[in-house]
Amino acid sequence: MEQVTTLTYWSRATNPMGDDELLDLLRISRRNNARRGITGLLLYRDQYFLQVLEGPEREIESSIKTIEADPRHHSFRTLCREAGERKFGTWQMGFENLNSVTDQVENSTIMKLQFDPDYFGATPTTAQILVLCFRGIANPAVLASVTL
Numbered sequence: 001m002e003q004v005t006t007l008t009y010w011s012r013a014t015n016p017m018g019d020d021e022l023l024d025l026l027r028i029s030r031r032n033n034a035r036r037g038i039t040g041l042l043l044y045r046d047q048y049f050l051q052v053l054e055g056p057e058r059e060i061e062s063s064i065k066t067i068e069a070d071p072r073h074h075s076f077r078t079l080c081r082e083a084g085e086r087k088f089g090t091w092q093m094g095f096e097n098l099n100s101v102t103d104q105v106e107n108s109t110i111m112k113l114q115f116d117p118d119y120f121g122a123t124p125t126t127a128q129i130l131v132l133c134f135r136g137i138a139n140p141a142v143l144a145s146v147t148l
């Protein structure tokens, strides 16, 4: 099984991001990530980003330097860094704008957690679990059954 480096961070958007800006960012990210063998997930909510990047260590290192220096966000904080299997398979960068989730998802256990940097900072592994759970965002029943 391929071993990859997985890095999870949160950051704060410098300005609220509109759909067009988010789409631009995703388009570039997916193109670059495909080239670098990077997969992952980007969540956006209340001006916070939570991103998981996984791929060859060297690629993650250079990509994260670029991302961290991006003026569209600040207060970058690494939550988790680990080696392991690739979990996001073919997702060059999955994305969910959590400001516009359905009521059903909104009422699930996972959404009742605070989306707050101090919380994530204190319990980094929760961020990982949370992100993995959001992979099933199309299936609220799966989310509702998750207890952290």
Ligand SMILES: Cc1cc2nc3c(=O)[nH]c(=O)nc-3n(C[C@H](O)[C@H](O)[C@H](O)COP(=O)(O)O)c2cc1C
Pocket (backbone or CB within 6 Å): 025, 028, 029, 030, 032, 033, 042, 049, 051, 053, 063, 066, 067, 068, 069, 070, 072, 073, 093
């Ligand atoms: C929250 C956030 C997440 C980003 N994620 C990625 C990413 O996964 N991959 C990527 O290549 N660029 C990502 N970027 C964009 C980079 O900072 C940078 O603008 C981009 O890689 C430049 O690409 P280019 O040199 O091809 O123009 C992200 C930026 C922000 C603000």
